Amino acid sequence: MTVLAAHQSVLLVVDMQLSLLPAIHDSAALIGRATRLAQAAQLLGVPVLATEHWADKVGETTPELLPAIDTVFHKTHFDATREPDFLPTLPVGRTRVLLIGTEAHVCVLQTGLGLAAQGYTPVLVTDCIGSRSVANHAAACQRWNHYGLELVTAEMAMFEWMETPAHPQFRQVLQLIKAA
Helix, strand or coil, X not given: CCCCCHHHEEEEEECCECCCHHHCCCHHHHHHHHHHHHHHHHHCCCCEEEEEECHHHHCCECCCCHHHCCEEEEECCCXXXXXXXXXXXXXXXXXXXXXXXXXXXXXXXXXXXXXXXXXXXXXXXXXXXXXXXXXXXXXXXXXXXXXXXXEECHHHHHHHXXXXXXXXXXXXXXXXXXXX
């Protein structure tokens, strides 16, 4: 593996939806971390896509994230890659897909495994995923690791995307990091 490169990455926000988030462990902190990462991605030219699972039942993406999201994809499968129109929404040439969202052990995990099966390199941002219980969050990370898939934190991703403090967006991204 190599460090993340902004020009090869896409950020996928999985099901950060209004009706689901209140049940997620420490959801307010999760929303804050996910929003800061999405804002950093936007500043650094990393496309930000989101999925919504049965939006008419589970609600829309939380409004904090919406300004940083380029595209919202509606799905009915837990694994977004099982939707016939999902993979074509991913930007061409961006094979490292960083996943954040809910629930870590269901839609995030299944979509990550689906992406891996399709030849993408999924990267789990461990501090930007959530489940109803801490045990399910931990189990998702363990299973991800079992399959040899990459795990990072939001801060790791941001610094790797910038590569150097000489990056023109360094100060703005550093403000997001310090806001944590």
